[in-house]
Amino acid sequence: MALSLDRLGLYDPKDPLKDRLTDLGPRHFWQYFPPVIQNNYGKWAYHEVLEPGILVHVSETGDKVYTVRCGGARFMTVQHVREICDIADKYCAGSVRFTTRNNIEFLVDSVEKLEALKKDLESRKFVSGSYKFPIGGTGAGVTNIVHTQGYVHCHTPATDASSMVKAVADELFEYFQGMTLPAKVRVSMACCLNMCGAVHCSDIALLGYHRKPPIVDHEVIDRVCEIPLAIAACPVGAISPDKTPEGGKTVKIKQERCMFCGNCYTMCQALPLSDKEGDGVTILAGGKISNRISQPKFSKVVVPWLPNTFPRFPEVVENVKKIIEAYAVDANKYERLGDWAERIGWEKFFEKTGLEFTDHLIDDYRLAYDTWRTSTQFKFTDAAWNVSKVAGGIE
């Protein structure tokens, strides 16, 4: 059945239920598996990373499937996807898959096809010079940086996503195409605290952050919002009912209480908080979701705020590199970034990465006490000597 060219296609606005199909769900996965996957479903015996970006999976049946993993920008145009289809048609009988981290994977069943495919992918570049399909993202390296919509399509971001990821990925490219790190490092990016990208358990998380309390649009708030919902949305009780001089219903905000989460704006469009000077980037580190060796853990805030320096975010890039390079030198084989930080102690983490420790990194929100140190077991670093000096303990 061909796609329709009529303005409204098959849809008749006068009779919206005519021939309507609903609740079909997704296409069934089985039909999209290449034969080698169908034939070996559930029979895989082991796998190997042959080189960065190239995997081989070996089945109990003796079958092998080679995977070439390429980075993708997540944001793609139909022209780019058509090129992906061309490659899939040429080498993979039309088959292609995407990973949870937005990589593109081409699967082939022989070394000959693999070599031809690799050469082809490496040769494809945008006219401005960047790779269309860089191969990498496996093993002890950095895979694709997952991210959110940013200024491309979102109404609440505190920064942009696609540009920041492009800037960081350019700088981490050798780690994408290499496997020289102690373990995998998952970098993730979300452009506000909503964290549509759920970056809160990443080895390195980049997070867009607002720093100015919402502005109240008194003129329209009563018309466009459910004021009680906006008040209830505030997790710190900073919003309360108020009256405008004209007697209209509005809200007032205890600004010193606000922690800039943006919940109120999500509930009420008359409380915007975006601001050029206020908005920026927070970096968190040391999270993981895998249960391997240590338990899954949240990322910790290690850089409280950096400016939104569009388009290449040099401050963000520099700090991410500092973390990864210190980790690469110092961590043990198989040790994830957070496990490394815990082994050496977070005080050493700041010493080794050269990141500045500020009061903003000491928790003062709910359950903050759980993160305070209640022990004499600590390591001496310059930060400790500095406190001792200020306290009059040493010269």
Added chain:
Amino acid sequence: MPFEPKEPQKEIKYEETRIYSEAELKNYTDEELKNFKVKHEIPDLEELEKGPWPSFVSDAKQEALHRRKLADDRMLIDRDVVEDMLGQLQVSFDEGETHWKHGGIVGVFGYGGGVIGRYSDLPEKYPSIAHFHTIRVNQPASKFYNSDFLRTVCDLWEYRGSGLMNLHGSTGDMVLLGTTTEQLEPIFFELTHVLGQDIGGSGSNLRTPSCCIGKARCEFACYDTQALCYELTQYYQDELHRPAFPYKFKFKFDGCPNGCVASIARSDMSFIGTWRDDIRIDQDAVKAYIAGDVLPNGGAHRGRDWGKFDIQKEVIGLCPTKCMSMVDGELVIDNKECTRCMHCINVMPKALRPGKDTGISILLGAKAPILEGAQMATLIVPFMKAEPPYDNIKEFIEKVWEFWMEEGKNRERLGELMQRFGLPKFLEIIGLPPAPQMVKTPRENPYIFWKEEDVPGGWTRDIKEYRARHKR
């Protein structure tokens, strides 16, 4: 084949579905692309064309030029839509603030989810993106496609949308970015009739479930993540499309504790494959690893010289429970002490495999920080068999939903509700006995909420009787 869909799936042939001819698809040269300037000044965006990583700006320019060169009647959305999107993005960089409006409820008839309204707040300057709605398309499990399907989506989206998409959104959907309100119903009709494909979830409903690659290409998968993901997606279509929940609800399916779809961090109900018998050991393969004939961890550390593989240091010593040892040249695992962290299996996949008596652990309540702070999922069901038709799993899901829909406040995620009620109360409501597996440690404070029925004689006492024993 055991995995045939219940309903026959129609085959899509791009030659039959297509809108654009080959000549139209390749209607520009590299030379033209090199010299192409979008209609707005975008100096910062052009800066993002440099460097090795794929440039979304270069990609967008391809589509912009392609649309410029298509005939007027070969698209229903303004041809400038990509150029205006880039122009507005540059303004957002200049001003450090987004220019997408908040709000706007749009959707397709009878559904409450799957479409997200989006409007520019600079519609005079960028008229072609004045309406720029998103459609979430429910991706097939583990995101395998064929080119006939993808090309058909591309033609549909170029004709009735902006030609811009995300592969994929964070929750897993294929995301189509930017169309007008008028085209929402036509797109839905084309998706369902031509592509046999539904849209995904958004709003306060079940979000599009997603799974890892599972048995399709992974030796670790302890259950069929794709089959369970597909089955629950189909079974709960109503919950997926028609918001009836207090807030969003996410299912994610990880085949093993490595957690490649991160279900433990970002799903209200996380299904993680596990096993309850013994890790399978091939002692010859263990010897091959020790001898250096096989690279550890599947060769994932190939980029650096870490020295000769040392099983004591790299496997036995790193085991979190120290339940492994070498005895007379053979690897011995004390399986009853194992917590199935996967490390030994990951390091020596040729020698070690999960057991054969497999199933799932179910964890509940993960979420990102909004509203009450980030939460990781809490282990509730240590082990459950996961076999079709999955009635045991459905029964469990519905018990949890019943509680959440009854007691959850507006915009309260399951994890927050569990915190508000407390884990003991939650367990009582869903009818599960408490177990030490559900906590990291027993409670540290002794402020136990004893119930009246816990205490012999109840709470009602007579002050006179008390005073008979104690002077005032």
